[in-house]
Amino acid sequence: xxxxxxxxxxxxxxxxxxxxxxxxxxxxxxxxxxxxxxxxxxxxxxxxxxxxxxxxxxxxxxxxxxxxxxxxxxxxxxxxxxxxxxxxxxxxxxxxxxxxxxxxxxxxxxxxxxxxxxxxxxxxxxxxxxxxxxxxxx
Numbered sequence: 001x002x003x004x005x006x007x008x009x010x011x012x013x014x015x016x017x018x019x020x021x022x023x024x025x026x027x028x029x030x031x032x033x034x035x036x037x038x039x040x041x042x043x044x045x046x047x048x049x050x051x052x053x054x055x056x057x058x059x060x061x062x063x064x065x066x067x068x069x070x071x072x073x074x075x076x077x078x079x080x081x082x083x084x085x086x087x088x089x090x091x092x093x094x095x096x097x098x099x100x101x102x103x104x105x106x107x108x109x110x111x112x113x114x115x116x117x118x119x120x121x122x123x124x125x126x127x128x129x130x131x132x133x134x135x136x137x138x
Contacts, residue, residue: 054082
């Protein structure tokens with residue numbers, strides 16, 4: 001079952017996210033989730049498999065001065081215990097449906113080291129648009 005996330009899901013989202021090696025604090029996840037839930041342009045949804053949290057997706061409308069708006073999947077996590085059950089595909093289809101309803105393209109960025117995720121997205125019909133490096137200044 002896919003449902004919209006609520007603030008009480010922050011702990012579950014934190015635990016699922018940690019499985020991929022990302023380590024924001026529980027407080028950060030809670031604060032970010034609260035912000036996103038109050039946004040008209042962002043959506044966070046949770047997949048429950050047999051009443052157990054199995055994965056989540058975040059997607060939303062992205063605006064850039066130099067391009068047309070698009071829908072972007074900005075987070076997708078499925079617990080290792082529940083992979084290969086179609087959960088990630090079902091979550092991506094949520095974003096796909098939203099993009100279609102908005103008549104916008106759907107994009108996703110994926111870490112260059114996650115080759116399994118690359119194959120997953122390509123199997124769903126996504127094509128590589130470009131490759132890039134991310135630079136960060138602390």
